[in-house]
Amino acid sequence: MLAVLSSAPAGAEPFGDWQLDCATREACRLATQGREELTGEPLFALALSPSGEALALELAVGGPRPDDNRAMQWEVDGNLVHVLRPGEFALHGDARRFFVTDAGAGRKLLDALRGGTRLRISYLDAVAExxxxxxxxxxxxxxxxxxxxxxKLPAAPKVAAPALPVVAAPSRSEAVAALGIPYAVLERHARSSDCEATDSDAFRNVGIPIGALGQTAVLYAIPCTVSGKTVTYRLYMRDTGEIGGIETLYFALHDPRFGWTGTDLLSNVRFDHAAGVLAAEYVGPGDRVCGYRASWIWQDHAFRMEQFEGPDDCRDASRPGSWARQHPR
Structure with a gap:
């Protein structure tokens, strides 16, 4: 958790629900704690600090952070004051510290804050929650x-960026992965699968591929079983768009005994965020499939198979170097 979200220093001077800590000009800060409206969790801080003759206006976030490419809506006492758009705010000092950098937006917001009793900042995170x-x-x-x-600041100071260094925003894949697996997906997994419990010791060192498939769709690969170096996963797609929901993903696998069959389990899953390519590999033999090495690419609303290799005979299941291309022919 960010230090800026911690309790006020012992020497801070209280002003209502705000705390002023001004031991030095460089470290001077007027701040208050904010809460997630729905849960009441103390996940935010709002602060003002000197930036030359101006003030830096900061929102610090300890929970799911605002999407850097979406606007934030600032309301005071139920009235919309300003829609803070990308380009009017920036990250300084830390990827969880958002500063108002547009002078016009800052002036409008500061004037409204001075005359109000309650501020609500509404935003969407990286998966549009x-x-x-x-x-x-x-x-x-x-x-x-x-x-x-x-x-000795001016009577009506401007709002400006702080002296802290600018921080690059995380990539969309990084921002999505940082949010972890939503409860709704974990619940679906627990209710609809026969997999081992997600808190099993067997999964302690197992990676969980999470990938952004679009602006609102996210891939979650949840471990199902572990056997030696093979980890099987069950995969889900969650969409938080207008027509959203959670979908269990199914894939086609080829086996020389059964031909093409469908499955909801893939082994040793990897996801290439830059290319949007899902890959999986299993060296057999096994009950349902003798072995495969395959890749799929996300297209519109589904994964399209790019390539599939596997043995023509199950006697070659443990020799992937001898496998043949099954798709495309």
């Missing part, structure tokens, strides 16, 4: 006046 951060504004105006007096 909605979040609402709420803050009390009680004590903000008094705290700003005290800060301005100590630092």
């Amino acid at each position: 909605a979040h609402d951060a709420v803050f009390s504004l009680d004590g903000l105006t008094a705290g700003l006046e005290a800060m301005a007096g100590q630092l």
